Amino acid sequence: MTPRSSSTSRGIFREVVINPANLKCSSLPLFSLRNQYSINFHLAWLGFFVAFLSWFAFAPLIPDVIKQDLKLTSAQVGNSNVVSLCATLFVRVVAGPLVDRYGPRKVMAGLLVLGAIPSGLAGTAHSANGLYFVRFFIGILGGTFVTCQAWTTAFFDKNVVGTANALAGGWGNSGGGVTFVIMIALYNGLLSSGLRPSVAWRAAFVIVPVPFLLLLATAIMVFGTDHPAGKWCDRHKAIAHRRGGPESDYIPEDEKAYATPDESKDDPEKKGGLADVQVTVAPAKDLSSSSSFTTNDLSNMVSQLDYAVNEPLTLGLALKVASTPLTWLPALAYFTTFGYELALDANLANVFLSLYKSKTFGQTKAGYLASIFGFLNIITRPLGKEFLPNCGYFGDLAYRRWGVPGKKYLLISLGIAQGLISLGLGIYIDSHHHPSLAVIIGMIVILAMANEASNGVNFSLVPHCNPCSNGFMSGIVGGMGNLGGIAFALVFRFQSVPVGKAFWIAGIIAMGINLLISLIRVPRV
Numbered sequence: 195m196t197p198r199s200s201s202t203s204r205g206i207f208r209e210v211v212i213n214p215a216n217l218k219c220s221s222l223p224l225f226s227l228r229n230q231y232s233i234n235f236h237l238a239w240l241g242f243f244v245a246f247l248s249w250f251a252f253a254p255l256i257p258d259v260i261k262q263d264l265k266l267t268s269a270q271v272g273n274s275n276v277v278s279l280c281a282t283l284f285v286r287v288v289a290g291p292l293v294d295r296y297g298p299r300k301v302m303a304g305l306l307v308l309g310a311i312p313s314g315l316a317g318t319a320h321s322a323n324g325l326y327f328v329r330f331f332i333g334i335l336g337g338t339f340v341t342c343q344a345w346t347t348a349f350f351d352k353n354v355v356g357t358a359n360a361l362a363g364g365w366g367n368s369g370g371g372v373t374f375v376i377m378i379a380l381y382n383g384l385l386s387s388g389l390r391p392s393v394a395w396r397a398a399f400v401i402v403p404v405p406f407l408l409l410l411a412t413a414i415m416v417f418g419t420d421h422p423a424g425k426w427c428d429r430h431k432a433i434a435h436r437r438g439g440p441e442s443d444y445i446p447e448d449e450k451a452y453a454t455p456d457e458s459k460d461d462p463e464k465k466g467g468l469a470d471v472q473v474t475v476a477p478a479k480d481l482s483s484s485s486s487f488t489t490n491d492l493s494n495m496v497s498q499l500d501y502a503v504n505e506p507l508t509l510g511l512a513l514k515v516a517s518t519p520l521t522w523l524p525a526l527a528y529f530t531t532f533g534y535e536l537a538l539d540a541n542l543a544n545v546f547l548s549l550y551k552s553k554t555f556g557q558t559k560a561g562y563l564a565s566i567f568g569f570l571n572i573i574t575r576p577l578g579k580e581f582l583p584n585c586g587y588f589g590d591l592a593y594r595r596w597g598v599p600g601k602k603y604l605l606i607s608l609g610i611a612q613g614l615i616s617l618g619l620g621i622y623i624d625s626h627h628h629p630s631l632a633v634i635i636g637m638i639v640i641l642a643m644a645n646e647a648s649n650g651v652n653f654s655l656v657p658h659c660n661p662c663s664n665g666f667m668s669g670i671v672g673g674m675g676n677l678g679g680i681a682f683a684l685v686f687r688f689q690s691v692p693v694g695k696a697f698w699i700a701g702i703i704a705m706g707i708n709l710l711i712s713l714i715r716v717p718r719v
Contacts, residue, residue: 213351217422220351222358230419231349234299235362237410237418241302242342242366244410245335246373248313248403250539250568252278252329254374254561255381255395257544260325263392270322272687275540276680278329282336283676289337290669291507293344297426298665299418302341306411309335313403317396335407340672342366344665347657348421348429348504356601356654363653364571364646370539371568376402378561429504505662515666520659523714524652525674527605530704531612531648533678537700538567540679541686542638545693549623550631563635570642598716601655606708608648613705615641620698658717 210229211221219231226232252260252274261271285305292301312331319325343359350358377398384394420426505511515521542564547557596603619637623629652671660667682700689696 216351218351219349219422220353222350222354222361224361230422234349234418235346235358237414238298238302238342238345239362239366241306241410241414242338242362243369243372244403244406245306245309245338246367246369246568247376247406248309248316248332248399249278249282249335250370250373251313251316251377251399251403253540254377254543254564255398255557257547257560258557259381259391259395263395264319264321264325266322266325269687270325271544272541272683274322274325274329275537276683276687277326278333278540279336279536279676279679279683281330281333283673283680285334285337286340286672286676287669289340290344290663290666290672291512293341293665293668294504294663295506295665297420297429298341298345298348299414299420300426302338302345303411303414305334305337305341306407306414309338310404310407310411313407314400316399336676337672339363339366339675340665340668343653343656343672344504344668347664347668352657355657356651359653359656360650364573364650367535367571367646367649368569371565371571374543374561374565374568378558382558504664507663507666511663512666515660515663515670518660519714520716521667521670523602523711523716524605524655524659525671526707526711527609527648528652528671528675529678529681530609530707531645531652531678532672532675533680534612534616534682534700534704535567535645535649536676536679537682537686539564540683541696542567545686548693549629549634566635567638567642570639571646597718598655598658599718601651601658602714602716603712605648605651605655606712608644608651609708610705612641612644612648613701613703613708615644615701616704617698617701620694620696620701623694623697624692625694655716 209221210219210223210231212218213220219229222235223229223232224235227236256266256271256274260266266274289301289305309332312328312334316328316332319328342362346358346362347355380398380402381394384397385391389397421429423429423431543557543560546555546560546563550560615637619634619641622633622637653668656667656671657664681703685699685703686696689699
């Protein structure tokens with residue numbers, strides 16, 4: 195059998211191409227459910243997706259109906275947005291070490307079940323304090339992002355892991371936009387059926403989030419797998435061993451390779467491992483000190499990702515990871531990008547209402563317009579890796595061309611672009627007494643493209659940072675994203691008049707932090 199490149203446009207999405215050094219998939223066979231890689235990929239993003247059905251369910255309804263029903267002030271609405279992110283910050287940091295010890299599948303299912311409980315109790319809120327309590331515990335669901343990214347990282351190899359993470363994160367994040375549409379449509383439908391507003395919004399929480407959360411948790415436990423090697427406790431067995439010899443605790447550099455299952459077999463992958471896979475081994479090349487790369491070289495290069503295995507967190511390991519500057523490059527970048535996205539998702543409907551509220555512009559229209567930002571994740575987050583023939587997506591293309599530094603500078607460039615656009619949007623709003631709705635929507639779309647693409651590039655970089663603590667690393671980065679959400683939500687909370695001021699303050703923060711972290715060095719491969 196002739197070796198095939200894992201980067202071919204024909205094979206990257208259809209064929210299962212396995213790296214025998216770690217049993218990870220170096221292609222993206224997303225359109226088949228006959229292998230464990232595709233199944234786990236789709237369960238990962240769907241788990242994150244359904245979390246939004248509860249986590250963001252308040253956002254489209256709270257500016258109007260919930261605010262009136264619970265007699266909330268604008269300050270209390272802003273406080274509830276901040277509270278909803280506080281629990282997620284804690285859960286994301288805790289979820290990382292749990293992933294390293296128990297695996298992302300079990301932690302994901304556990305978070306969905308735990309989050310379903312306060313989701314079902316959302317309708318019991320009858321005061322501001324009750325709302326704070328419910329939204330705080332629903333914030334548990336935000337931790338599913340860590341498990342989503344750690345799960346795809348465990349199953350996909352270094353040449354496509356950026357694309358896999360971006361697709362899973364983008365499709366999952368689009369749940370924020372879907373939630374706006376579903377909750378508004380359901381609420382309006384319940385009103386049409388005769389329910390009072392105070393009953394309709396409470397019923398909507400029971401009808402939508404809870405069943406989906408429990409259904410996905412069940413599917414994850416029944417159909418998902420922990421690791422390419424089978425059980426999570428067997429993950430060390432995925433490390434390549436000498437051909438014809440016993441297992442080894444290291445990988446000889448001359449045996450690093452990519453391989454493809456024999457296409458004559460229908461489905462060699464089984465739930466517990468990779469049975470009867472016939473492979474062709476192509477010798478690899480160590481390019482860690484090379485100054486220039488080619489596509490073929492980089493597809494075979496040896497890096498720590500080839501043999502890294504998640505290790506349980508210890509105090510010493512935690513201190514080592516926390517004291518490494520490389521840890522804080524994606525973490526601080528995510529503070530400015532995903533943090534900003536969370537704040538906008540929570541506040542954008544309120545921004546539209548404050549600017550345009552009238553007899554013809556109410557909660558429904560504001561909610562649908564605000565959903566645009568979340569919906570764009572379907573396209574923009576994966577386009578953090580622009581699709582090109584034979585090259586994959588942009589982040590992985592940058593990796594093949596320039597190594598890890600290519601991902602770093604792409605990430606920083608998008609972060610600075612987000613800051614500039616946000617600054618311009620804020621200045622435009624504040625300098626016009628009646629700002630054009632079309633102009634604002636256009637700028638928000640451009641802002642979303644930079645912001646969400648940056649989120650996608652970020653988690654193509656994360657696997658290269660502390661790969662033996664990928665869960666903990668994902669938890670730190672995800673937690674910093676939520677800390678950014680709290681910080682930017684506070685900006686919108688205290689700078690709501692004039693509303694444009696919050697946008698340009700957020701833009702200055704994003705530009706400043708991204709310029710600062712550009713000084714942090716990254717590994718070559």
